[in-house]
Amino acid sequence: MTTAIATELKSLIDSNTKLVELSDADVYWQRKINQAIEQSNQPIYLVFPRTVEEIAKLVKPASQQQWRILICGNGSKLNWGNLSHDIQLVISTQKCDRLIEHAVGDLTVTVEAGMKLADLQSRLRSHNQFLPINPNYPETATLGGIVSTADTGSWRQRYGGIRDLLLGLSFVRSDGEIAKAGGRVVKNVAGYDLMKLFTGAYGTLGLITQLTFRTYPLIATSQTLLLTGEAKQIGQASQTIRNSGLTPTAMDLLSASVVQELGLDPEVGLIIRWQTIPESIEQQIEQVKAIARQLNLRANDYRDQAEVDLWQKCAAITSIPDSDSATTCKMGIAPNTAINFLQLKQVINQDIACRIHASSGIGNIQLKNSDSKTILDMRSYCQQNYGFLTIFESPKSLKQQLNIWGYKGNALKTMEAIKNQFDPQNIFNPGRFLVP
Numbered sequence: 199m200t201t202a203i204a205t206e207l208k209s210l211i212d213s214n215t216k217l218v219e220l221s222d223a224d225v226y227w228q229r230k231i232n233q234a235i236e237q238s239n240q241p242i243y244l245v246f247p248r249t250v251e252e253i254a255k256l257v258k259p260a261s262q263q264q265w266r267i268l269i270c271g272n273g274s275k276l277n278w279g280n281l282s283h284d285i286q287l288v289i290s291t292q293k294c295d296r297l298i299e300h301a302v303g304d305l306t307v308t309v310e311a312g313m314k315l316a317d318l319q320s321r322l323r324s325h326n327q328f329l330p331i332n333p334n335y336p337e338t339a340t341l342g343g344i345v346s347t348a349d350t351g352s353w354r355q356r357y358g359g360i361r362d363l364l365l366g367l368s369f370v371r372s373d374g375e376i377a378k379a380g381g382r383v384v385k386n387v388a389g390y391d392l393m394k395l396f397t398g399a400y401g402t403l404g405l406i407t408q409l410t411f412r413t414y415p416l417i418a419t420s421q422t423l424l425l426t427g428e429a430k431q432i433g434q435a436s437q438t439i440r441n442s443g444l445t446p447t448a449m450d451l452l453s454a455s456v457v458q459e460l461g462l463d464p465e466v467g468l469i470i471r472w473q474t475i476p477e478s479i480e481q482q483i484e485q486v487k488a489i490a491r492q493l494n495l496r497a498n499d500y501r502d503q504a505e506v507d508l509w510q511k512c513a514a515i516t517s518i519p520d521s522d523s524a525t526t527c528k529m530g531i532a533p534n535t536a537i538n539f540l541q542l543k544q545v546i547n548q549d550i551a552c553r554i555h556a557s558s559g560i561g562n563i564q565l566k567n568s569d570s571k572t573i574l575d576m577r578s579y580c581q582q583n584y585g586f587l588t589i590f591e592s593p594k595s596l597k598q599q600l601n602i603w604g605y606k607g608n609a610l611k612t613m614e615a616i617k618n619q620f621d622p623q624n625i626f627n628p629g630r631f632l633v634p
Contacts, residue, residue, distance in 0.1 A: 244290065330357035366409070423497055439486065451467070530580065
């Protein structure tokens with residue numbers, strides 16, 4: 199490590215901060231970073247700052263000398279988005295993982311961006327609270343990465359998305375200065391709503407360092423019902439439940455391939471979860487079972503560890519690549535057309551695993567083989583029904599072949615203007631998001 203960049207980086211960090219050239223990093227980091235970037239002939243350095251101030255020290259010369267920075271936490275979602283280019287420095291926030299403040303009575307918590315969600319949930323649990331987020335890679339994902347990718351999960355049904363849970367944030371600007379937005383109270387309407395802007399921006403506007411969330415009381419009792427049967431009847435059941443006074447915390451439509459991998463007959467499924475007092479759960483489940491009987495649907499009950507395993511397996515089947523040739527995607531579609539998506543010949547014939555949130559139409563897809571035509575056909579159907587389809591993880595060759603975002607809206611000029619305002623030198627995650 200003798201380059202001018204390496205020498206300057208060493209002068210900016212203390213002796214306890216880890217700095218390595220990518221070629222000397224462990225296999226995990228080499229693999230993750232190489233999956234996320236275009237091939238590079240220049241040295242790339244990986245650094246793990248321990249404080250926000252140290253991050254700011256690293257970013258300031260990067261802006262002055264136009265070093266290209268790839269931002270990450272633990273790297274679990276580092277290969278989502280477009281391939282970044284001309285990267286010289288990778289900054290991981292995984293060592294910035296402190297709990298800053300937990301206002302138990304106000305139901306808010308402030309943490310550094312490198313804290314893992316699993317660690318935060320453990321701390322909140324001791325105060326009978328939780329953060330209603332169940333993203334991909336829940337054991338390793340950091341809060342900063344979850345916000346940057348807007349990765350909420352099935353609890354969106356009851357608690358909304360990341361933007362509904364995030365109250366405030368701090369970040370390092372592209373000039374190395376530290377900025378803050380929002381606050382630590384649930385009602386905060388003053389100022390420019392940077393929380394919404396940074397959520398889902400894939401780290402292209404600034405380096406998130408600290409986050410404040412609203413929390414919720416922990417629910418002791420939980421139970422899940424999985425309905426299976428013909429697609430038309432499953433669609434009717436979903437519509438009936440959405441239009442009723444029933445209050446599930448999660449409700450997802452499942453493709454037949456997912457239901458089969460769960461050990462049941464290969465039929466379309468509707469997985470519904472309740473988390474409230476036992477009497478309410480019992481009453482609501484009986485109502486849904488009555489609906490199921492009328493529609494000739496089968497119902498399976500899940501409780502305790504079996505329920506936890508069921509939801510984890512559903513997420514893994516649809517969101518975690520099971521091979522190097524697999525592709526995972528995020529989709530959106532008008533909720534009333536979601537059941538039709540599960541009946542597309544591409545979904546059925548290609549044995550595609552798909553899970554769609556019944557109320558929002560947001561979903562996850564896994565294709566065991568990265569077939570570009572199938573992806574484009576599904577994207578076209580989503581767009582025709584007021585939706586989208588974005589490629590998350592796939593072989594590099596597919597990302598180089600296709601437009602992974604497939605965006606056809608009219609907001610690109612606005613996005614470019616925002617990017618130029620926040621990061622005029624284009625040093626943060628260049629090329630990763632919609633704007634080059």
